[in-house]
Amino acid sequence: MEHAEPGDTDWLVIPELGHFALILAAALAIAQSILPLIGAQRGDARLMGSAPPLALAGLIAVAVAFGALVWSYATNDTTVANVVANSHSAKPMIYKISGTWGNHEGSMVLWVLVLAICAAAVAGFGRDLPSALQARVIAVLGTISLGFLAFILFTSNPFERVWPPPPDGNGLNPLLQDLGLAVHPPLLYAGYVGFSVTFAFAVAALIEGRVDAAWGRWVRPWALGAWSFLTLGIAIGSWWAYYELGWGGYWFWDPVENASLLPWLAGTALLHSAIVVEKREALKIWTVLLALLAFALSLLGTFLVRSGILNSVHSFASDPSRGVFILVLLGIYIAGAFLLFAWRAPAMAPTGVFAPVSREGALVLNNLLLCSITAVVLVGTLYPLFLDLLTGQMISVGPPFFNTATAPLAVPMIAGMAIGPMMPWKRATLWPVLQRLWWAACLALAAFVLTLAFAGWHVLPAFGFACGFWLIGGAAADIADRAGLGRTRLANVLNRARNLPRSAWGAAVAHAGMGVTLLGVAGMGLATEHLASLRAGESTSYAGYEWRLDGVRDVTGPNFTARRATLTLLRDGHVAHVMEPSRRFFPQGRTTTTETSIRTNLVRDLYAVLGEEHEGLAVLRLHVNPLAPWIWLGSFIMALGGALSLSDRRVRVAAPAARRREAEARA
């Protein structure tokens, strides 16, 4: 072939280098899962000390493998089967690189890379952990890494070669050639894999038979980080569905979406119960169980999405051996962890007594409701699969089921989200808290009444607005109360607000973010849709605009051809907007995608989709989506809240220890 010139052959072995790096990583993972564990059981400091270097070496090996795969994609190396199946030379560079994880094999390498980064982070930043705990955590992460590396090497080797190389690749699924989807999988995986660290902490605690406040303090940052990434990942996936699929919706309760929502729900519960462990040393067994559950649901999500058991844009391959392999992995990790739990958990004595009406009580309620919602979503997601397997009857469980089954559980949770943070620990009375929330309640009531008055008789969206304002108002009331608003001078209040712990701000910001998302969801409840079939020059009036179709023309892109419509929106005879929805045809995959056109002013989205053309008539679907961007804005605010909380001084365990060392050095 043309590249095989002397002196130009060095890089030809890069896929082999990647393959060997993966095998090396698997060998390191075996050592990483055995040596530190033995060391911790025997109290052998040397064996325990092998954990951090092994984790770092594992990271380097996996990073080399990942880099080799990215290189193969970037250079469009058609001797690599994976590149041939998923890439094409005509693709823009950014999608060549993001195509690395836009397929089954590559996404599993990304998964292992994120896992290796987490293990190295536990090794690098966890110097203040007790060495036995650190060794056990790293060992558990090693076993997880080993399972996934074996999965890659035995069933999904991304470095497989083809000879003779075909002239060019088959191209990436055009739906995935998108910036949002380039970052969606890494964020989601950072979330999933982050929960593997809390899982490892839980397993290590079970082996040790000890959970204390310090354990809660070490687990919480990981839960927070994983949760923040998962929130972002889900939000970007939903945003992508909104602008790319062109169905006008943002969440379809698709099994694949549910697969990412389940660990998020369990992770949210974990995040909150870890606070109780840290502050009050209560709910310890429950928190350990949640940590196991959050990761179990992450693995289940991976299984559902990757096994091809669900059909969607995510199921890259439906090779049954892969599904069976993941199912076996799932079985080993989950059954193993739960057996360990059943064996060791009774040994952990509960401490920290509290009254039912207290901050702890509110967090128990939060956990109960979140877990109930998780259970409902899980049943709704898996029921069709089981029914098909057992009886061969095919059904689908759609949005109406999930909406009716989860909303009654979500409402008390939303009510409690404003009340809970204002309750004192141990023992509280409800009345003073409610008194401090009266104006948030007034705000919610006003939102409810105003929506009904101005937007017509839409009770559910109005109720959604009320819930959103209740949460935002509640978060503001919480901060105001902590800063002593109304009890001291304003300058004092501002000063105190600035000096509040970051975790208090984080909680308030995250809860308010949830409120913003709810406002967006409620706004979408008022969305309208208009269908028109127009000839060039004709127009239709909708939502206060005159929508004129100027024409539909052919456009050529780098790897597609498109039909693009030009819509001019006129208001009182003046041009207000020009929108250009299009349909793209990708010759490599023989597929068509819809490119919506969205004009937003942050209060409402104008959303246009070009449908089929027939005898000069173009079908156009037009939507007005009130407050749509707020759904994702709220999610970003939630993730920001998580990051704020993560930056809290008290979460950074290393800080006090470092100060202590400094003081000792000076003395």
Added chain:
Amino acid sequence: MNRKKRRLYILLLCAIGIGSATALTLTAFQDNLVFFLAPSDIAREAPPPGRAFRLGGLVEAGSVERGGATVRFRVTDGAHTISVTFSGVLPDLFREGQGVVAQGVMGPDGTFAAREVLARHDETYMPPEVAAALRRSGHWNPSQGAAPPAATWNTLSPATRTGS
């Protein structure tokens, strides 16, 4: 508040939580399960009127009629056909001879009013429900190899199949 009493409270709360989740799931299941039916299933036993279900099969060649934004077509599983009407933007890969899944209700005149025609992303893709329905109608036996291309699944003669 002693430990025993607290444990009782927590257990009680859990029971309430599990109970309400189960009750909600069951009631929601009762009204919202969407069954998948092939044209042969409907010919055998008509679904209750007004109940939403999913209809799957192949778009019969030559059956697609467009009138403005409303589309009429017939769905077949080789043995029976059902007429479908749909107002809206059809998914990108809606073609005659292709597998299709539509959700909607049966009208009084025996036509299926689709509220949603589900999108497929890939030309060679056959929805698994449709594949199973075709197998049941006796038009394809998986033990005899892979499914034939969707365009050959047809109750009409191949000669009419030119437009797609």
